[in-house]
Amino acid sequence: MAAKKSGSAGKKKTQKKKMAKAKEREIRLDFIPSEMLLRKNTDDKLEMILSKVKKNIIVVLEEALTPEEESILIQNAMEEIDSKDFFGIEFYRMGHKDVGIFDRLSSFLTKRRSGMTIVGPTRMVEAIKKEPDHISVFAKVGG
Amino acid sequence: MSGGLVFQKIKGMFSLGRILGVFKKKKTISLGFYGAVNAGKTTLANRISMDWLGEEVGVVSEIPHETRDIQKVENVKVDTEAGSLNMNIIDMPGIATQVDFKEFEKFGLTEEESKNRAKEATKGVIEAIKWLNNVDAVLVVMDSTRDPYTQVNITIIGNLEARDIPMIVIANKIDSEDASPESIENAFPQHVVVQVSASTGDNMDDLYTAIHKHLT
Numbered sequence: 441m442a443a444k445k446s447g448s449a450g451k452k453k454t455q456k457k458k459m460a461k462a463k464e465r466e467i468r469l470d471f472i473p474s475e476m477l478l479r480k481n482t483d484d485k486l487e488m489i490l491s492k493v494k495k496n497i498i499v500v501l502e503e504a505l506t507p508e509e510e511s512i513l514i515q516n517a518m519e520e521i522d523s524k525d526f527f528g529i530e531f532y533r534m535g536h537k538d539v540g541i542f543d544r545l546s547s548f549l550t551k552r553r554s555g556m557t558i559v560g561p562t563r564m565v566e567a568i569k570k571e572p573d574h575i576s577v578f579a580k581v582g583g
Numbered sequence: 584m585s586g587g588l589v590f591q592k593i594k595g596m597f598s599l600g601r602i603l604g605v606f607k608k609k610k611t612i613s614l615g616f617y618g619a620v621n622a623g624k625t626t627l628a629n630r631i632s633m634d635w636l637g638e639e640v641g642v643v644s645e646i647p648h649e650t651r652d653i654q655k656v657e658n659v660k661v662d663t664e665a666g667s668l669n670m671n672i673i674d675m676p677g678i679a680t681q682v683d684f685k686e687f688e689k690f691g692l693t694e695e696e697s698k699n700r701a702k703e704a705t706k707g708v709i710e711a712i713k714w715l716n717n718v719d720a721v722l723v724v725m726d727s728t729r730d731p732y733t734q735v736n737i738t739i740i741g742n743l744e745a746r747d748i749p750m751i752v753i754a755n756k757i758d759s760e761d762a763s764p765e766s767i768e769n770a771f772p773q774h775v776v777v778q779v780s781a782s783t784g785d786n787m788d789d790l791y792t793a794i795h796k797h798l799t
Contacts, residue, residue: 506741506745507741507742507744507745508742508745510741510742511712511715511738511742514678514680514708514712515708515709515712515713517680518682518706518708518709519705519709521681521682521701521705523684523698527681527682527683527684528679528680528681528682528683529680529681530680530681531680531734532734533734533737562680569730570732
């Protein structure tokens, strides 16, 4: 009986190790829809972004952050940087200023912001580049 | 011209700061130097300060985040063809979204030195952003050899626009073979762009004239 117990404990340990290794190899993206973002104030929104990014999650927001929010995000990220696990963020915002006058009007009426923001941990997201017809995210696993 | 750009131009023409500026010209402007790390902010600040005061603002280094504290030189009197102006030069630490201490070790710093530098660099970034509320005008310094369409540049310019702070975009390092100042002009067509080389002093007279014309 005791031998059976120690056998199952061993199996559990191996399974846990396998899961941890798989986690190291995975890239997780969390898409946050604008309905969810509408319910959050700036502080809560930025706290949510940073807490996810610190867990190695790439966050895709269905809205463009404002320049003020971006500067607070940078400041908050700087405060969180340590010499062990977190070295900062890589992010890219599209839309907001780039959109046309009709998009602005629609955003004003619906209170929804157009555009999109991608935020990831710098140890995972190496670069986000704007190309003429698309945005490229260069990410690596196990950073 | 897109609808957004037209909107920006009209908004800029009728902004409160612009309207008040017609009636009032500041005697001394606090001129902030903003930009990404190693864009040449301190080299440019030194060039201006040396040209008119004969003293340097700060130390220049190839190691990133050499400027980690805000450095000021006050009462720099500049004479241009259009007239003279008085300014306080405020050289800011480079803005970054990431600081990895291991990057400094590549330049020969010890682990401890690198970690200290990283800590100071993060504080410098926070301070530089806070100081956006204390400057009258800004030179946004960009390295002409690099892609200008980065999030750091976009965030700096977006914040200046939101705060209605007048700015000139500097296409620096035009003496370099790889320089492409046109890409900066194309990336930020709604702003005045002046091409200079802070290290050789090329086009500095154009910059002084532009500061007098657009920032005072």
